[in-house]
Amino acid sequence: MSLKHAILGFLSYKPLSGYDLKKAFDNSVRHFWPADQSQIYRTLAQLTAEGLVERAADGEGPRDRHPYHITATGLSELRQWLVASSPPQDDRNPFLIKVFFAATLGGGEALALLAEHRAAIREQASLFTGLYQQMLTLREAAPNPEVFFFSMLTLEYVLSLAPGYLRWLDSAIDRLERGDYTPADLSEHLAGGLR
Amino acid sequence: MSLKHAILGFLSYKPLSGYDLKKAFDNSVRHFWPADQSQIYRTLAQLTAEGLVERAADGEGPRDRHPYHITATGLSELRQWLVASSPPQDDRNPFLIKVFFAATLGGGEALALLAEHRAAIREQASLFTGLYQQMLTLREAAPNPEVFFFSMLTLEYVLSLAPGYLRWLDSAIDRLERGDYTPADLSEHLAGGLR
DNA sequence: GTTTATTATATGACTAATCACATATGACTA
DNA sequence: TAGTCATATGTGATTAGTCATATAATAAAC
Structure with a gap:
């Protein structure tokens, strides 16, 4: 469920569309969390359903961009996840x-x-x-x-x-x-x- | 597809049942490849369908054990995989x-x-x-x-x-x-x- | 003026893995 | 003799992620 929280993390800085998020991942965290474009969109849909993010008014640009902003619930979910313990995981090698x-x-x-x-x-x-x-x-x-x-x-x-x-x-x-x-x-x- | 090849690896030593394989994983490679029991059985079924392993005569023991042995095709598939290059993967963290x-x-x-x-x-x-x-x-x-x-x-x-x-x-x-x-x-x- | 790149969102099919659960017997133990 | 443990194999539901592909407008390049 880390992609979910990484998206919340980026949205906690400012509202972003799926496309923006893909670029944000590629520019900053791809070396430890490569994010698939389609998975970002699906996760955004899921986050919306959970009430953790909301779709803002559709923006300009070709093919209507849809920026999302984080909700209060989303922010508290993010904080909770950040401070929860992180046991070393078994990374498959x-x-x-x-x-x-x-x-x-x-x-x-x-x-x-x-x-x-x-x-x-x-x-x-x-x-x-x-x-x-x-x-x-x-x-x-x-x-x-x-x-x-x-x-x-x-x-x-x-x-x-x-x-x-x-x-x-x-x-x-x-x-x-x-x-x-x-x-x-x-x-x-x-x-x-x-x- | 590494579970598949790990199973082939173990079977290249000797025939084993799904249950045996689970123990083999837990005893020797769990620190870098934890294997889920049900996934082992599903992978054995898949390997059988691909002709890389074969189910030997059912053995004794409670609930009939089903040992598998590796085929010639399976051995060559294993060898091929072993010598193929292993680029460092991006492990999600x-x-x-x-x-x-x-x-x-x-x-x-x-x-x-x-x-x-x-x-x-x-x-x-x-x-x-x-x-x-x-x-x-x-x-x-x-x-x-x-x-x-x-x-x-x-x-x-x-x-x-x-x-x-x-x-x-x-x-x-x-x-x-x-x-x-x-x-x-x-x-x-x-x-x-x-x- | 046509091709191409960039912006932008999305679905369908598939794979690997996890978790929960169902099933069933032989062996030991209280 | 009833209970529990170890043996042993499997299915169903779900999740996270990948890959291929569809769609479509705008801007730039040629």
Whole structure:
């Protein structure tokens, strides 16, 4: 139900149409919540039925745009959701399934699997680094420092995970190359990191 | 379509019933691919229709168990999937949506949001650490070193991400406590980690 | 003046997964 | 011997999301 609340979040800033919302998602949260256009419209219909948003007077433009604004009920629903607890969810990871069953592959193929993934992760990390640096230059243009801060936090999140991800891949690839099928010694890693 | 391939993966070791598969998932991959019992049965039916698995002679036990074995087609489908490329997927993260819209909360509430999540992540990390250490003791009992190695790799993955995750939370909480809404300086972090 | 891109909203078909529930037997236990 | 637990397979209803496609006007490009 997060799309629902993300829409409420955007509408809490100002009224937007479905089309505007799609652009808002693409411009700011697509790296952790890609939103499908048709799903946005369906969710808007559902939110309207629940009385959390309302369709304002139809606007100008081709194909009549329909801006929505958040209701008082919608605002309180948003607040409630924001402060509710967020247990870490189990994110399904198809790549880890491949890793798990990589034992059924030849050693070379398993290596290729990991190496290719490392290349993709590196590329993704450098994309996010670029995005981060680009965002930094927009600091002055931000509506207010809090909004900018939390927006940057979500990018920092992605970038914070990258080094650990890549070190894991490096270590796995290194062991596979040496034909060394021993588990990593994580003792100092864990002692240092999890305190 | 990963559940499908995960099932093929398990069946590539030996024939299993739906019930067996559910236990196999719960015992080994639930931390990155929780499998719903009813979905396992539905997927088995689908795999059967596609000719990737076959229902063996009904077995003993209460309520007739139905073991499935993988076909030659199924094996080649599994291999093909394993060696296909795995682009990093966009994992939806509801917590990041909360962070993104935390600017609409009071500072204290935003802090509580992050602090509570940090506690949950710490607990999860220590759970996985325990699981990792417990798994280590089973090394001798493993069917073969490769299977054990790749199984451990999936746990190493989770544990590799934890320190970065927690450092991100620490840094965000620290800045919020000081009322310091400046973005983090990630220059050395990135320089060191992404090479 | 015709094509093309952009704006803008929507439905239909499908897929993966979740949740609740129905069913039924063998084995143990109070 | 009654109750409960573990074994074991399934269906129905619903949800969230994806993909393809339909529609249509306006503005710009050629």
